[in-house]
Amino acid sequence: MKTLIIYNSQTGFTKKYAEWLGERMQATVMNLKEAKKEKDGFYKEFDAIAFGSWVLGGKAVKAEWFLEKAPAWKGKKLVQFMVGAMPGDAPEIATFLDNALNEEQKQYIKAFFCQGGLDxxxxxxxxxxxxxxxxxxxxxxxxxxxxxxxxxxxxxNYDESDPKFIEPIVAYLEGSE
Incomplete structure (x- = not known):
């Protein structure tokens, strides 16, 4: 499966997760600035596209770009992963993930949370x-x-990032979820 990982990172935690995912999935990894420069045809060659971003006020920063492009990619496996400082088992995570996508988007995009840290x-x-x-x-x-x-x-400062948090994303992309 040809996979593209696009990320938006401020302090490095999201970039770290994007790189871990890229290595695990043997994927192309690029930051959002690079991705925005690509023509629409570039994305046709990928079977799966994952977008990762950091969280501010319960929302993924700059996710609008991905969510606007996503309808054209409905035939692909689509992932939005968000990296935040809150513990991965915090009860707010379920609400946060539920609110990350509207009902239509939930039909073709899967949302995930990865615990990061603060720097x-x-x-x-x-x-x-x-x-x-x-x-x-x-x-x-x-x-x-x-x-x-x-x-x-x-x-x-603290860092709670761990490759174990990408496992649900990998399982989804590989179809074993």
Whole structure:
């Protein structure tokens, strides 16, 4: 199966997942800037296309590009994978994945979440400020042990990325899901 992995990464976590997927699937991997330069005919040669992006406010950043192109690719296996700092077992993930695609898109695109991390040293200034404010607010409101753990985690850099999180994506693309 000829597979294309397109990614949009700010701090490197999504790029890491795209590269892991690319290696595992023997796929072509390119960043979104490169993909936007390609003519529509370029995509015809692929059997599967996966788009990965980082999460901001519960939404995949720059996913609109992929979602606008996707109807023309309905005959292919399509994946949208999102990489975020929240733990992969957080209850919000199910809601987040459910809201990532509309009902029509869910008919031909499968959404996945991969746990990443935070790297304040690579964040653009506005996002860094926003996350620091969120971290401070979370620490003040933390009551339960889970909330305290989350507040502690987002106060500094951490990396929870792991190749195991691509396994459901690989299973779907290979048809063994």
């Amino acid at each position: 304040y040293t690579k964040m653009k200034f506005p996002y860094k400020q926003m996350m620091k404010a969120f971290s401070s607010m979370t620490a003040k409101k933390a009551v339960t042990e889970d909330e305290k753990k989350m507040a502690e985690m987002i106060a500094s």
